[in-house]
Amino acid sequence: MSFYFIALIKILVVIAVLLLALLYLQWVERKVIAHIQVRPGPYRVGPHGLLQPLADTIKLLTKEDLLPPGANRFLYMLAPFLAITLSLISIAVIPFGPIIEVAGTITYMQITDISIGVLFILAISSLTVYGIVLAGWSSNSKYPLLGGLRASAQMVSYELPMGMAVASVLLLSNSLSLREIVDTQSNYYWGFFPAWNVFREPFPQLISFIIFLVAIFAETNRIPFDLPEAETELVAGFHTEYSSMKFAGFFMAEYANMITASAMATTLFLGGWLPLWPEKFGSSYVPPAVFLAASALAFWGALGRARRQDRRTLPIAGAVFFLLAVMFLVHVVNFIVVPLFWFAAKTALILFTFMWVRGTLPRFRYDQLMGFTWKFLFPVAVVNLMITGLLVGLIG
Amino acid sequence: MHTVLFLIFAAIATGCGALVVTRRQPVSSALALVGVMVSLAALYLMLGGPFIAAVQIIVYAGAIVVLFIFVIMLLNAGRERRTEGSLMAPLLGIPLLISLVGALSYVVWRAFPETQMVRLGGNVVGTPAQVGRSLFTTYLLPFEITSVLILIAIVGAVVLAYKELD
Numbered sequence: 001m002s003f004y005f006i007a008l009i010k011i012l013v014v015i016a017v018l019l020l021a022l023l024y025l026q027w028v029e030r031k032v033i034a035h036i037q038v039r040p041g042p043y044r045v046g047p048h049g050l051l052q053p054l055a056d057t058i059k060l061l062t063k064e065d066l067l068p069p070g071a072n073r074f075l076y077m078l079a080p081f082l083a084i085t086l087s088l089i090s091i092a093v094i095p096f097g098p099i100i101e102v103a104g105t106i107t108y109m110q111i112t113d114i115s116i117g118v119l120f121i122l123a124i125s126s127l128t129v130y131g132i133v134l135a136g137w138s139s140n141s142k143y144p145l146l147g148g149l150r151a152s153a154q155m156v157s158y159e160l161p162m163g164m165a166v167a168s169v170l171l172l173s174n175s176l177s178l179r180e181i182v183d184t185q186s187n188y189y190w191g192f193f194p195a196w197n198v199f200r201e202p203f204p205q206l207i208s209f210i211i212f213l214v215a216i217f218a219e220t221n222r223i224p225f226d227l228p229e230a231e232t233e234l235v236a237g238f239h240t241e242y243s244s245m246k247f248a249g250f251f252m253a254e255y256a257n258m259i260t261a262s263a264m265a266t267t268l269f270l271g272g273w274l275p276l277w278p279e280k281f282g283s284s285y286v287p288p289a290v291f292l293a294a295s296a297l298a299f300w301g302a303l304g305r306a307r308r309q310d311r312r313t314l315p316i317a318g319a320v321f322f323l324l325a326v327m328f329l330v331h332v333v334n335f336i337v338v339p340l341f342w343f344a345a346k347t348a349l350i351l352f353t354f355m356w357v358r359g360t361l362p363r364f365r366y367d368q369l370m371g372f373t374w375k376f377l378f379p380v381a382v383v384n385l386m387i388t389g390l391l392v393g394l395i396g
Numbered sequence: 397m398h399t400v401l402f403l404i405f406a407a408i409a410t411g412c413g414a415l416v417v418t419r420r421q422p423v424s425s426a427l428a429l430v431g432v433m434v435s436l437a438a439l440y441l442m443l444g445g446p447f448i449a450a451v452q453i454i455v456y457a458g459a460i461v462v463l464f465i466f467v468i469m470l471l472n473a474g475r476e477r478r479t480e481g482s483l484m485a486p487l488l489g490i491p492l493l494i495s496l497v498g499a500l501s502y503v504v505w506r507a508f509p510e511t512q513m514v515r516l517g518g519n520v521v522g523t524p525a526q527v528g529r530s531l532f533t534t535y536l537l538p539f540e541i542t543s544v545l546i547l548i549a550i551v552g553a554v555v556l557a558y559k560e561l562d
Contacts, residue, residue, distance in 0.1 A: 075423070116524065119450035123437075126458025130430065133462070137423055137469055145469065152466045156459055176524055 002105065010111050011092075018091055022255045023053040029355045036359035047313035063244040068139055071241070075138035080242065080249035083131025087256035090124045093117040094263045095179045097273045097339035109273075109339070110179065117178040118166060121264055122159075125219060129155040131253065132221070132228060132238050139241035147237030150366065151228035154218055157373045158225075162215035164381035165208035168388040169197050169268050172205065182272035192281060196271035202391040207384045209269045211377055213353070216261035218373070220254060222354055224361040227369060262350035263343075270346045273339035284334070287341040291325035398442055398516035405442075409435040420476045422468045426461055433457040443514070445522025 027042065027049065034041025042049030067076065097109030114120060129152055136148020170176065173184040187195040197205045218225040229237030239250045266272060275283035298318030302311055328337055364372070412431030419425045433456040440449040531539050 072421070072423075075427075114446075116446045116450050119447070119454070119524075123450050123453035123458065126454050126462075127430075129458075129462055130427075133465055133469070134423075134427070137465075149466065149469055152462050152469075156462055156466075159458070 006105065006107055007111070010107075014091060014096075014111055015088075018088070018256070018259065021259060022252055023057070025255050025259065025351065026056075026251075027053050028351075029358075032352065032355040033359045036356070047309060057248070060244060060248045065244040065246065066241070068141060068241045070140040072138040072140070075134050077246075079131050079135035079138060080246040080253075082134065083128065083253035084249045084256070086124055086128045086131065087253040087260065090121045090260045091256075091263070093120055093178055094260070094267060095182055095272060096343050097336065100336055102336075108179065109336070113177060113179045116176045118170065118176045118181070118268075121178075121260070122163065122166070125257075125261075126155075126159055128219075128253075128257065131250075135242065135250070136228075136238040139238075141241050143234045143236075143240050144238050147228040147230075147234050147240070151221065151238060154221075154225065154227060154369065157370060158215045158218035158377075161211050161373060161377040161381040162219065164378070164385050165205075165212040165215065166268060168203075168208045168381075168385045169205055171385075171388050171392050172197055172200050172203075178267050178272075182267055182274065185271040186274055188278050192277050194271055194274065194276060196274070197269045202395040203388045205269060205384075205388070207380065208388075209265070211381050211384070212265055212269065213350070214377060215373075216265065217354070217357065218369075220257045220261055220354075222254075222258070223358040224364050225369060226363060227366055230363060232363075258351060258354055259347070262347045262354070265350050266343060266346040272346075273343040275338075275342050284328075284338045287338060288325040288328040291321045291328065295319075295321035295325060402439065402442060402516055405435040405438040409439070420478070422476070423465060426464045426468060429464070430457045430461050433461065440522070442516045443522075444520045447524040447527045448522050 030052075031041045031049070042052040045051045045055045067073065092111040093114055095108065095110040095113065099106060099108055101107075132151040132155075133148045136144040136146075136151065139145070169181070173181045175181055175184070181197075185194070185196045185200070189195055189199075189201075193199065195201075198209050199206075221228050227237075228234075229239065231237075234240070239247055242250065275286070277283050295318045298314045298321060302314035302318065327333060328341070409432050412428045412435065415428035416425045416432065419428060433452060437449040437452040437457075440446075440452060
């Protein structure tokens with residue numbers, strides 16, 4: 001009984017955090033891109049636009065839900081449902097932290113640890129293309145159809161180099177369970193340098209990390225590979241005909257896919273929840289230091305030339321950051337939140353890269369996109385896999 | 397528990413299989429095929445083959461049927477028109493189908509008289525390590541020959557495509 005109870009609690013916590021992260025990831029992205037383009041971004045709804053996601057949700061909920069004439073009703077309804085469901089499933093096997101003991105029960109910080117976790121995520125991500133393709137086909141409109149066609153070709157093509165990049169990591173870690181993959185990265189070279197798969201001997205997986213990053217950009221349809229929804233050519237691509245919450249469903253699916261893909265990259269290449277340097281050199285004091293610095297910055301901002309409303313909100317933010325910093329020092333929750341901090345920090349770094357690239361690079365042409373994966377990325381991934389296999393066979 | 401799951405997924409697989417044939421919209425048929433593949437993967441999982449289950453979804457549902465749908469969309473295949481089939485088809489077909497199923501089950505029953513019910517759940521025979529080891533030891537020759545066969549098919553496709561370009 002307690003197994004089901006614990007599983008239920010873990011599922012509720014993970015889903016709540018994931019949905020909140022989805023909402024605010026969009027706010028963070030708008031802010032980051034705004035600052036790259038030297039403008040303030042959302043600013044009006046709540047302090048620094050913090051309530052903007054809620055306002056957007058209300059706006060989308062109250063929009064009219066349209067069904068284009070001649071559309072296939074069943075598939076038109078099914079497509080956003082498929083997209084959002086499949087993008088939320090794969091978070092179930094991502095490990096967020098080590099094995100912990102709370103009130104006498106020992107449990108994983110992960111919804112479930114299955115022996116084929118890597119294959120499970122690859123399988124689910126290979127199904128996500130159906131949501132997009134069906135949306136494009138069932139709308140009975142030319143732009144969505146073109147978007148759907150592009151999506152199916154692009155996602156099938158980029159799965160190959162992604163699979164090859166993951167395979168070379170599997171050669172190093174000798175397991176398909178995501179938890180064991182993280183556990184094999186827990187050593188430190190010379191006592192302080194992390195033995196994550198990016199730096200791992202006998203062959204550092206830096207090349208496969210970059211290939212994996214490029215492939216997940218294409219798999220999640222992000223700039224510079226967002227050809228299925230290229231505004232300048234296809235109006236809005238596969239979701240042109242969708243409105244209201246169905247449109248929001250595609251939007252959420254894209255962000256959920258980004259979060260899962262970043263978490264996967266963290267787990268496979270960046271050592272998951274493991275700290276940057278060993279605990280005996282004080283790595284567990286990094287999170288409180290970071291939050292104390294943020295708190296000090298907020299208080300300093302409130303004292304300086306702040307606007308009238310910022311004089312009220314910035315001290316509140318400072319107090320929240322201070323409480324978070326204290327939380328990292330309390331022994332009761334310490335062992336849970338410190339691994340979570342490292343995991344979230346690495347995932348956030350990759351998510352920031354997504355936004356950074358979106359604010360920096362223009363879109364590829366479609367033939368360049370396909371040529372890039374088949375003529376460059378795939379051969380490089382194969383050579384990388386062969387070198388890794390050879391070195392693991394000779395040395396490892 | 398496992399029997400109930402088996403019945404659920406077997407029903408989904410059979411139902412989707414029937415839909416593949418009866419749907420008149422090609423895209424709907426292809427989607428029903430995905431339903432068959434995914435429920436087959438669930439059955440493999442219960443038989444103790446997690447690797448086969450994952451590969452079933454990755455290869456069949458994730459790649460092959462996506463290519464089917466790609467081609468259907470590219471050719472813009474519309475609804476099938478139903479021909480006014482002759483009365484002979486159901487009159488001859490249904491008895492033939494029943495006799496075929498009967499003959500097959502009789503042969504299976506005679507060939508394996510001491511069979512037992514399939515044990516669902518608990519058996520671990522298809523882990524990735526076991527599959528890999530048997531592929532590279534016991535079944536090395538068939539495995540390599542299959543890969544050469546696929547290579548020949550690819551080369552043949554390229555040659556045919558080039559002829560059409562000239």
